[in-house]
Amino acid sequence: MTSHYPYDAAPTLRLTVGQAIVRFLSNQWSERDGVEQRLVAGMFGIFGHGNVAGIGQGLLQDQVALETQEQGGGPTGADEQHLPYYLARNEQGAVHAAAAYAKTTERLQTLAVTSSIGPGALNMVTGAALATTNRLPVLLFPSDQFSTRYPDPVLQQLEDPRSLDVSVNDAFKPVSRFWDRINRPEQLIPSLLNAMRVLTDPAETGAVVICLPQDVQAEAFDWPVEMFRKRVWHVARPVPEPAALKRAVEAIKAAKKPLLVAGGGVIYSGASEVLRAFTTATGIPVADTQAGKGAINFDHALSVGGLGSTGNSAANTLAREADLVIGVGTRYSDFTTASHTVFANPDVRFVNVNVTAFDAAKHSATMLVSDAREALSALQDGLDGWSTDAAYQQRAADLWAEWDKVIEECYHRDHQPLPAQTEVFGALNELMGERDVVINAAGSMPGDLQALWRARTPEQYHLEYAFSCMGYEIPASMGVRLALDAAGHTDRKVVAIVGDGTYQMLPMELATIVSEQLNVIFVILDNSGFASIGALSESRGSQRFGTKYRMRNRESGRLDGGPVPFDIAANAESWGATVLRCNGIEEFKNGYATAVQTPGAVVLYIQTDLTGPNPPGCAWWDVPVSEVSELESTQQAFTEYTAEKKVQRHYL
The missing domain is CATH 3.40.50.1220 (TPP-binding domain)
Structure with missing residues (x-):
């Protein structure tokens, strides 16, 4: 199908929707305090049906143009910008990386993510929710079903008998700050402009989602040349009334x-x-x-x-x-x-x-x-x-x-036979430079880190705790590393602290980090379970049920058998990372010294005690307890909960 710009007098450029998106994004800039930077610094993606011949082809064409330009040929100008492409392994991981990139650049830059239709698109919903909850700008292009509906239902299309216009991409609506679906090429112009507006608005920013039917992505249109000029979006600093x-x-x-x-x-x-x-x-x-x-x-x-x-x-x-x-x-x-x-x-x-x-x-x-x-x-x-x-x-x-005396005690416990995770944090806090970046997101570790970490600079502490999404840490390290390298800060170390639970949820971006030859240090703490939820379960009378990695006991029928024979260190090594197994804190410190001198992805693997000890609790968290129970532990927990809740009040 061919579309034409209605005003024949205006100069136009004939491109597909996918090609136009790539060209447009390449020329968007943000500015704050007189400093300009690329707004969208690159695009992550996994190609499938829907985007392989749309945005995928547009990215290829852009890459070929860049190669031609570098060789001194072709019609492109010397100052023309191009859009780097990064091949991710999981769409959710790609969005996490984009969010971490935006956080590292103080929300002045971000990365875009393209996906195929159906499951590829739906994989990004969790990442979108994380970005919006954290007020971080990310730009997502999930592919969609055919706009013409000739192939109906297309492969991986969700059919809703109530409306033929519903697709899995409607699931993005409650977790995004801007959502649109492009059913005709000309709709793209106001949609992209509004997308940039939201990405650069400190008060409105979050996930921006533009759904692209796969036939529309490949459709040609005569675009006004004005659409592709350099456009600077000024990030406001509202002053007090x-x-x-x-x-x-x-x-x-x-x-x-x-x-x-x-x-x-x-x-x-x-x-x-x-x-x-x-x-x-x-x-x-x-x-x-x-x-x-x-x-x-x-x-x-x-x-x-x-x-x-x-x-x-x-x-x-x-x-x-x-x-x-x-x-x-x-x-x-x-x-x-x-x-x-x-x-x-x-x-x-x-x-x-x-x-x-x-x-x-x-x-x-x-x-x-x-x-x-x-x-x-x-x-x-x-x-x-x-x-x-x-x-x-x-x-x-x-x-x-x-x-501060408590911090010292937690950092230097000499806990046996396995170290407490607070000792690992203490070693890192003392070994890392003040502008190196530590990354974490979920489980018991954020609590220990907030209570204990001595942050010297605003750049050093990168915690995602608004959504507290398990699986964030590994892809986030990629986003942080890309942002630092782009800014010329190649000497700053990026250290992602990863629990065994979160590792098993989203480890595959290790392969992306290896393929991109990024220097990242991963600290994997293996305690064979969920320390945070285990402790919470125990305090709420649920006896740490279902919070340890154990084999099924054929006699009891419960998960209380022997340890699961999963070798996380070997798994990390299989992705292409250099792995150093550390037995205790001294070996960990020596391993860190080796890691900072080793190029690429390095994993420091260490086993820690599942039950802590952790820093002393200093405040409450409202997690309801079963009001009635046959378990004495739960009955006792409910009595305590009722007493603790009496001091809770609205701040109106």
Whole structure:
């Protein structure tokens, strides 16, 4: 089928939809603070029916044009941009890598992902949800069924008798910030422009999904040349509205025990230096969320570390006493508020700084809808000459000093016969450079890391805990490594900490990392089970049921037999990685020294104790317990749960 641009006078370029997408993306840029960068730095994909002859052919044509240009021939200009292509092994992994790339670049760049129709497209839904939950821009092109419906039903098409227009791609709607389906080529123009708008809007960003029927991808159209010019999308820094700023300043001046909660928005805004200046000038202690750790250096005099269910005693003690909480760039997740128990002062009030009004309004706060850097600078000016008293600042310092002793103990336990995972974290924290990147996402490890990790810079701590998606770590390391290499930071190390459970969910991007010859260090902790959920199960009276990797016991019929004979180290080696088996912490430290000198993907494999010990708990998490049970352990847990829930309250 052939389509024509209706205005014959306008210069046009005849391309397929797939070719037009590649050409358009190659010329999109973002800008913030006068610095421009490619908005879409490349495309991941796995080709199947739907995209192999559409976007796939467009990427091939682009690659051939690049080769021709490099050889000094062809009609392309010397400054023409091209779109690198990366072959992933799993579509979900590709989206995770794109999200990690965006996080590493402070949301100023991302990667696109193309998939085939049906299962290939549906594999990306989890990744889309992760990106949207974390407010990270990713651009997804799932293929779709035929627009003409001549082949009907096509291979891998979901048939819904209620509507022939429904496909698996409709599943993206609740997990994306922008969704569209292109049934005619000319629809692509406004769709792509809106996609770029959402990708570069700090308040609206998340997963952007453009569904592409496979026949439309290959259809030709006379596109206006204007569509392919260089287009710069300016990333806004909204400034505080004067009246709102005045209200926030008045609220802070009225407080005796204010606490600032630094979220991911501080890091995405590049506001770390301004935050340090603000807290130094005002004497307000700073706690951090998982996304905000490193926003202020851990050794700053008023830094008190992680807050909430996985936080520490210093931050949580101050949170319980605070009469004012200043949330900067945080969405106040369940863990941050310890299920609405950690801010325990009955008179507590909130001032929230966020580019998103939805988050700024939480807890009936005094709202400051603004970029974090701009707001902190304006607040400091408005608070000139005001500060908390010296006794309060000293209390914050003393509480942190007490917790720092706990960190030392957790890092150097010498636990036998297997080390605690906190000892591995301690070794890494001491061995890694301040601008190296540690990556993690799910299980018990994020809790230990938030409580214990001493982050010196905003770049060092890369935790995905908004969605806490098992399987994120390996593909994320690829996205981080690609972003750092593109920025010329080849000397910075990327270390992904992977549990045995999360490894078994999504290990295949190791092959992609090996094929791309990327330098990544993987630390695989094998404890033969789920430490986090096991401990949670035990505390809720469910006796760690179903949380250990064990063979089926033919006599009992339960999973309480011998260990499963799965060799994770050998499996990692089969993907092409260099594997170093470490027996204990000293061998691990020696292995790390070897790993940093070894090119490519290196795996440090170490066995750890499933039951910890972990850092002492300092706050609550609301996980309901069975109200009735024949098990005494569950009955006891319900009694404890009922008592603990009494202190929970809405912050309105």
